[in-house]
Amino acid sequence: MPVLIVIPARYASTRYPGKPLVALSGATGESRTLIERSWRAAMSVSGIDRVVVATDDDRIRETAEGFGAEVVMTSSDCRNGTERCAEAHDRLGGGYDIVVNLQGDAPLTPHWFIEDLVAGLRCAPDAGVATPVLRCDGAALNGFLNDRRHGRVGGTTAVFAADRTALYFSKEVIPFTSRRYADDEPTPVFHHVGVYAYRPDALAAYPGWPIGPLEELEGLEQLRFMENGRKVLCVEVEARGRQFWELNNPEDVARIEAMMAGMGLE
Template sequence: MSVLLVIPARYQSVRYPGKPLVSLKGPDGDKTLIMRSWQAAKAVRGIDRVVVATDDVRIRDHAQSFGAEVVMTSTTAQNGTERCAEVAEALPGFDVVVNLQGDAPLTPAWFVEDLVAGLRAAPEADIATPVLRCDGRALNGFLADRRAGRVGGTTAVFGAGMRGLYFSKEVIPFTGQVYADDQPTPVFHHVGVYAYRHAALRAYPAWPIGPLEALEGLEQLRFLENGRQVLCVEVDGKGRVFWELNNPSDVPVIEAALAAQA
């Protein structure tokens, strides 16, 4: 099963314009966000090709300067999945396309490896995505964020065979219980990494945005709203900090995690 890994990266982020080119300090010096994301992608085993997908020449030129292959995509792509679909059209011949988002340089390599293995073991699934079981500390943090009107993360619920039922920026399922910080809970945090079968990904841009995707702002809901099977793969964080760079305030958090991993 041949695998293409795509790193979508756009300059015009609403919350943080230009963030792919933001510099992040680490034990190995200062490197941009897109370079660290590319290095994370290159560490994944079993990947046949890695490309950066962007619509901005500044990101293209910078990525090419450190040796990354770049595919230019349109400015009309509404999310990373649509950008990956454009790459799949431009680079046919791969069975699976992985979307490793360009703002998540802390993504462990085994998350992606587990997704690809999950698709191999579940031929009925169209897409695979990782979920992490929340402990009490994480769940309480999510609940505190919601009470304060903030989105602390996306949660997922799934049924038999780990088949995804729904994803939400609300905390689901409702438990009504209080958990100790280190106590496992029935709530799962969704991690925004995806492995798509080629046919499902190519079909995605032609589907209209459904009401659930529009309300939640979650691109994976388009698959569910069109009857496609989403496989949730439980992954082990192994004590690693997982954090995406969405706002300037996330920079010191990621830099601290890079230092800790060293």
């Protein structure tokens, strides 16, 4: 079952223009762009047949080709990463059984998150899409709540049924809990990791659906699948001592650099 990883990247981000080209310094002080770090994360995943960067911007293309990435140019009309992945898969001629969307703002994504995600989708033939979720400890939950108190859009949270079918995703912290948790204590809140694995038929159908009210309100692309009756599987992954965060806002640069330094990542 051939697997393709697509890293969608656009320059004109609403919250953070030019984000893929932002420089991040690791534990050794070496500076690499966000898009290069995301590509390196993708290249570390086992069982993958091809990795491409999908963009509509020549600055990103030139940067990506400069560090050795294969680039697929896509339309500027793509409204989100899933639409860009669908176009990239089509431009490559299809032929992949699973297409992984590793968003270009998640350089701390461990390889086993994606390996477990692909394995989870393979074991769930009735699911068109799968995405990882990570149980928050008290420290992570308090970080989410602190972001919301200060008006920052932090990570996304997920709730799902007993069979791991997603019930909802939100940029608010769900489910609500009034209890206080110790930093190392597991909580009932799950951090949605912004990676997706699609079956080709679900991915191809996606761009033809209109943006629904929930996707519009939350700004979360995966809700379009749910609003159109497609099952989204949540695959629980383990941190194994690794910290994880996406680069959503300019303030996240320092946070991610501190995490890389703390984990000894170059």
